[in-house]
Amino acid sequence: MRRRTSTLVAAVLLVMVVVGVGTVVRVPFVALGPGPTYDTLGAVDGTQVVAVDGAPTFPTSGHLNMTTVSVNDGVTGLQALGFWLAPDRRLVPRDTVFPPGRSTQEVDRENAEQFTASETNAELAALSELKLPTRATVADVVPGSPAEGVLQQGDTIVAVRGTPVATPQAVADALNGTRPGEPVVVTYRRGDAQQDATITLGSSPDRDQGMLGVRPGVQPVSGAITISLGDIGGPSAGLMFALAVVDKLTPGELNGGQFVAGTGTITADGTVGPIGGIPFKMRAARDAGAVTFLVPSDNCAEAVQNAPDGLRLVRVTTLASAVDALETLDGGGQAPLCTP
Known part of the structure; x- marks a missing residue:
C-alpha cells in the first residue's frame, strides 16, 4: 500500500512539474x-x-x-500543443516571422x-x-532629417531642382544624381502660399544619392x-x-x-x-x-x-x-x- 501511495504521489508531482513547465517555458514557435x-x-x-x-x-x-x-508570440509548451491541435492554427518557427538579430520592435516598425x-x-x-491628375504631398517628415523644420506634413511639393513633380516617384527621380551635402531647391505650397526652400541633402545608409528626408504622398488635384x-x-x-x-x-x-x-x-x-x-x-x-x-x-x-x-x-x-x-x-x- 505504501509503495502504491508513493508511486501515485510521484506521478502527481511529475504531472504538476510538467504542467508547470508547460505553462511557463516558452517555445521557439509562433x-x-x-x-x-x-x-x-x-x-x-x-x-x-x-x-x-x-x-x-x-x-x-x-x-x-x-x-x-x-x-501569437510568446507561446508556451501547453499553448503550442493546443495550437497544434486546432484546425485553424499553424505553428511555424519564430525566426520565420521575427528574424534573428532583429527585435520585435524593429519588425513591427518595418511592418508599419x-x-x-x-x-x-x-x-x-x-x-x-x-486617370485623375495628382499632386505630390509631404506624407511624413523624417525626424532629424534635412527637411525637418522646413517642410511640413500636408505640404504640396511642386518642384524639386526645378523639375515639376506630381507623384512620389517623380520626387525620387528628381533627386537622382544628387549627393549628400548638396543643396537643392524645393518648391512647395502650404495653404495658398507657394515658396522655394534650399535644403542641404543628407545621407542614407541604403543609397548613394542625397536624402531629402520626407516620405512623399499623393493626392488628387481636387x-x-x-x-x-x-x-x-x-x-x-x-x-x-x-x-x-x-x-x-x-x-x-x-x-x-x-x-x-x-x-x-x-x-x-x-x-x-x-x-x-x-x-x-x-x-x-x-x-x-x-x-x-x-x-x-x-x-x-x-x-x-x-x-x-x-x-x-x-x-x-x-x-x-x-x-x-x-x-x-x-x-x-x-x-x-x-x-x-
Whole structure:
C-alpha cells in the first residue's frame, strides 16, 4: 500500500512539474491563424477607413474587406500543443516571422512602414486607374532629417531642382544624381502660399544619392484621400484599399452590393503581388460572410488547396483586372477564377 501511495504521489508531482513547465517555458514557435477583417468601404471605431474629401463621391454598399493573419508570440509548451491541435492554427518557427538579430520592435516598425507605403501605392494606383491628375504631398517628415523644420506634413511639393513633380516617384527621380551635402531647391505650397526652400541633402545608409528626408504622398488635384486603419502592419491590404478608392470615386457599386474580400500587395502602377498566410485570410473572410475572394495570381495554387466551402476565388494580376473582374461578376458574367 505504501509503495502504491508513493508511486501515485510521484506521478502527481511529475504531472504538476510538467504542467508547470508547460505553462511557463516558452517555445521557439509562433502560432498563425485567421486575423481580423475590415471593410474598406466602412468605418472602424467611428472613422472611415477610406475617406475622400473635397471631391465628388458616390454611394457604396456591400463589402470590400481586407484580411489579416493573427500572430501569437510568446507561446508556451501547453499553448503550442493546443495550437497544434486546432484546425485553424499553424505553428511555424519564430525566426520565420521575427528574424534573428532583429527585435520585435524593429519588425513591427518595418511592418508599419510597409503598411504606410501600401496606402500611398493604393492611392496612386487608384488615381492612375481613374486617370485623375495628382499632386505630390509631404506624407511624413523624417525626424532629424534635412527637411525637418522646413517642410511640413500636408505640404504640396511642386518642384524639386526645378523639375515639376506630381507623384512620389517623380520626387525620387528628381533627386537622382544628387549627393549628400548638396543643396537643392524645393518648391512647395502650404495653404495658398507657394515658396522655394534650399535644403542641404543628407545621407542614407541604403543609397548613394542625397536624402531629402520626407516620405512623399499623393493626392488628387481636387480633394484629398485619407486611409485610416491603425495597428495593422504589412503591405497586403494595398489592393483592397485601391478598390475602395475606385468604388467611392465612380458611379455604381463595384462589388454589386455583395460581400467581397481579398488580399494582395499593390505597386504604384497597379501591379498586384503575392502575400503570405492566404489560408487564414480566406477562412477569416468566409467566416465573416464573404462569397467572393480576390486572390493574387501567384497565390492561386495555395488558395485552391485551402479554400473554404462556398468561397469563389477570383484571380487578379493588376488593379485594372480586379476592377474588370468585379464588373463582370456584377453583370452576370464569368470572371477569371483560380483553378487547380
